[in-house]
Amino acid sequence: MGAEVVVEGLTKSFGRQTIWRDVTLTLPPGEVSVMLGPSGTGKSVFLKSMIGLLKPDRGRCVINGVDIVSCSEHKLYEVRKLFGVLFQDGALFGSMNLYDNVAFPLREHTKKSETEIKRIVLEKMEMVGLTGAEKKLPGEISGGMRKRAGLARALVLDPEIILCDEPDSGLDPVRTAYLSQLLIDLNAQIDATILIVTHNINLARTVPDNLGMLFRRELIMFGPREVLLTSEEPVVEQFLNGRRLGPIGMSEEKDVATMAAEQELADAGHHDGSTEDVRGVVPQLQPTPGLPERQGVRRRKDRVMSILHTLPPAAQEGIIESLTPEDQHRYNVRPHMFATVPAGHRPSPSPRDRITGDLGVAQVPQTQWRPPAPGEGGGV
Ligand SMILES: Nc1ncnc2c1ncn2[C@@H]1O[C@H](COP(=O)(O)OP(=O)(O)OP(=O)(O)O)[C@@H](O)[C@H]1O
Numbered sequence: 001m002g003a004e005v006v007v008e009g010l011t012k013s014f015g016r017q018t019i020w021r022d023v024t025l026t027l028p029p030g031e032v033s034v035m036l037g038p039s040g041t042g043k044s045v046f047l048k049s050m051i052g053l054l055k056p057d058r059g060r061c062v063i064n065g066v067d068i069v070s071c072s073e074h075k076l077y078e079v080r081k082l083f084g085v086l087f088q089d090g091a092l093f094g095s096m097n098l099y100d101n102v103a104f105p106l107r108e109h110t111k112k113s114e115t116e117i118k119r120i121v122l123e124k125m126e127m128v129g130l131t132g133a134e135k136k137l138p139g140e141i142s143g144g145m146r147k148r149a150g151l152a153r154a155l156v157l158d159p160e161i162i163l164c165d166e167p168d169s170g171l172d173p174v175r176t177a178y179l180s181q182l183l184i185d186l187n188a189q190i191d192a193t194i195l196i197v198t199h200n201i202n203l204a205r206t207v208p209d210n211l212g213m214l215f216r217r218e219l220i221m222f223g224p225r226e227v228l229l230t231s232e233e234p235v236v237e238q239f240l241n242g243r244r245l246g247p248i249g250m251s252e253e254k255d256v257a258t259m260a261a262e263q264e265l266a267d268a269g270h271h272d273g274s275t276e277d278v279r280g281v282v283p284q285l286q287p288t289p290g291l292p293e294r295q296g297v298r299r300r301k302d303r304v305m306s307i308l309h310t311l312p313p314a315a316q317e318g319i320i321e322s323l324t325p326e327d328q329h330r331y332n333v334r335p336h337m338f339a340t341v342p343a344g345h346r347p348s349p350s351p352r353d354r355i356t357g358d359l360g361v362a363q364v365p366q367t368q369w370r371p372p373a374p375g376e377g378g379g380v
């Protein structure tokens, strides 16, 4: 199983510019998470901080009991071997062909023979669909192929944690769909903990177990995918729908006057370039038939069901609806608990309501469920 990554109160600035502050989140072992956020909010800086390439000012990032913010160089070197990283620019060595690029971490970090290295490199290159391109130089291939070569290189050390910085940028929609499937298949095969930074809404809606968003120097949300996908937070809605109307501006956050002026234009019928309203939970991508089941899925269900009552009603509904009938029985919940209130007509609860479940409208399931104790079997 992949390693858990626990980030606590992480803050990073360059000189007097704070990039983000007090970021706290946990990447659950073997689950897939996606981080969204407008350009320049520090997503790449976050990934680099997680592997100790950049040093945060405050906070902790704990992997297998080691806090990489405060540990020794030696420990950091050891912990880094757990990571496979696809950098935003691919970061391939321009003078090396793809084979040597992908082989590089093996030659650098292991004592494997060239025969063994060849077996691993060819296997990973096949996995990302680059068989036959071994001799090509990075300058001779397309941007999408470079991304996939970077991904192959990120995989050769059998990482427990995979970080992908915009794996889809520069890919056409069809290739992005293949890439999404590849990431899910990969997770099913090696059960690694995966964090993907992307601007691709389709990928964000269909791939991850968990979704988060950085905005205005803070992590405004991180949790089960259903929470962000059903959120009515203006910045989240604007981002998911690719609208100009909303708090996110071209170069920085908008002030109140600008937002009001834009709202007036929109009310007068001015089209702002977005296409359709995207909201709600869609089915998650499954591994290609024939591959093992994702082990993270079962663990996640137990985890999410144990915190269900703390989530907003719309997210609870999305979660319960996506359970199989067996799961609904196992967790003792029913989907029609929400059937009486049409979507969109549900008043937002106050934070207090969320805790007490005292909504006065669509009933929040008061599930008594708790994760089964080891050996208990869990019923179904
Ligand atoms: N090494 C550095 N020194 C100083 N400032 C930096 C450094 N690296 C990044 N920054 C600044 O940190 C901010 C966040 O950059 P980052 O690349 O993390 O954004 P991002 O969210 O990944 O954006 P994009 O979606 O465009 O990739 C930017 O203002 C950038 O200029």
Ligand SMILES: [Mg+2]
Pocket: 043, 044, 045, 088, 165
């Ligand atoms: Mg970036």
